[in-house]
Amino acid sequence: MPKISRRNFMKFTAASVAAAALADKETVQATTLAGEKAFPLMTAGAATALGLCHFCSVGCGLEVKVKDGKIISTEGLPDHPINEGALCPKGRSMKELTNSEERLTHPLVRKPGSDKWEPISWEEALDTIANKVKEVREDTFVETDNIDGEDVTVNRLDGIFSLGSAEIDNEEAYLYTKFNRALGVHNYSHQAEI
Numbered sequence: 001m002p003k004i005s006r007r008n009f010m011k012f013t014a015a016s017v018a019a020a021a022l023a024d025k026e027t028v029q030a031t032t033l034a035g036e037k038a039f040p041l042m043t044a045g046a047a048t049a050l051g052l053c054h055f056c057s058v059g060c061g062l063e064v065k066v067k068d069g070k071i072i073s074t075e076g077l078p079d080h081p082i083n084e085g086a087l088c089p090k091g092r093s094m095k096e097l098t099n100s101e102e103r104l105t106h107p108l109v110r111k112p113g114s115d116k117w118e119p120i121s122w123e124e125a126l127d128t129i130a131n132k133v134k135e136v137r138e139d140t141f142v143e144t145d146n147i148d149g150e151d152v153t154v155n156r157l158d159g160i161f162s163l164g165s166a167e168i169d170n171e172e173a174y175l176y177t178k179f180n181r182a183l184g185v186h187n188y189s190h191q192a193e194i
């Protein structure tokens with residue numbers, strides 16, 4: 001191994017420190033340049049809300065980013081025990097439920113004999129449905145039935161089948177069941193059961 005004098009050792013050390021300092025300076029400059037050129041994160045400054053995807057009965061956890069009152073991103077919630085951060089394409093695109101220009105925002109009706117759907121108001125749609133339910137209930141409600149030769153009070157509505165939606169949550173499903181039972185509907189189910 002070549003010998004190095006004390007003087008040369010000091011020179012070599014000083015040069016190494018200077019080179020290291022220069023390298024650091026270049027690194028800092030490169031980082032700064034990269035920072036200036038880098039695009040800001042789409043989610044920068046966005047608020048985070050947690051939720052559940054209700055497209056299907058799996059119930060994946062969602063991290064929803066909201067900016068200026070608009071949903072800008074839906075990601076899987078990493079801590080959620082069901083999906084552990086993953087989402088299928090339906091959950092991933094959930095923001096389109098509120099943002100899409102194709103979103104239907106009013107009821108449509110296709111009148112008897114018509115070949116096209118027409119927009120109607122919510123009031124008209126609700127009145128139409130309520131009147132139809134009342135009409136069918138009055139026509140098909142069964143108060144008593146003969147079971148094993150004995151007339152028994154049954155109070156059931158045979159003329160309506162009701163199908164709940166995978167888009168409703170637990171509380172809404174509870175209300176849906178109560179509403180059906182209050183009417184006497186006994187033929188009802190939920191999308192998740194199918």
Ligand code: SF4
Nearest residue numbers: 053055059060088091
């Ligand atoms: S992300 Fe996909 S799998 Fe998960 S609940 Fe939504 S639709 Fe179902």
